[in-house]
Amino acid sequence: MRIAIPATGEGKESRPDDRFGRCSCFAVFDMASSSWSFVPNGARRHEHGAGIAAARRLIDHDVDVVIGPRLGPNAAQVLERASITCLPFPGQGGDTVEAVLQTWLQEERGH
């Protein structure tokens, strides 16, 4: 399973970005290999439809779950059609993308 989190920079200590389509990059955690990769978000320079293009990029990177800000309707539709689960940022414990991931993992284990 691969989890993507919009981030303000590359590195797991980066802050999560509160924009989806125009975030700086996507921090992608691969659970199988327990490793991070960082996908630059070229869509942020699009004048129109950045959310759609960003969502498209996540599909190309085989993402299964997005933890991020509230999505626009177009990006949400693309991710839904690709059966990618969209979850909101945790209310607390989300100062870095690593923290966001760990908070989510803990919640997952709790269930």
Add this chain to the structure above:
Amino acid sequence: MRVAVASGKGGTGKTTVATSLARALAGSSRVGGNGCGTLLLDCDVEAPDAHVFLRPSLPVHRTVTVPTPSVDTSLCDACGECAEVCRFQALTVLPSGVVTFPALCHGCGNCARACPREASTEVPRRIGVIE
């Protein structure tokens, strides 16, 4: 003589001034009457409302459409050419097929021209009415 009433700020009284001026010039209650050949053009593209003030009779009534893509899923092989040429992201190609976003389409027709299988055609989408 042409008089333009303009302001970058909303709610400043453009329509009040323009319609009052037009009425005074026309010398009658209807713009476009015999007055002095007065013609009032409400050029506010987003929220024209001079007609609310003047209640003119508007004989022309025409629906305006823009061509937007319609994808025939039986012909489409999701090659992505259409999405590649769209600068407004009005189409995106998913593994399950093409998704269109008509509201983002500007009607340029590039997608239909780019489609090697003639799966993408243009259909009119109503965007408003001229009256």
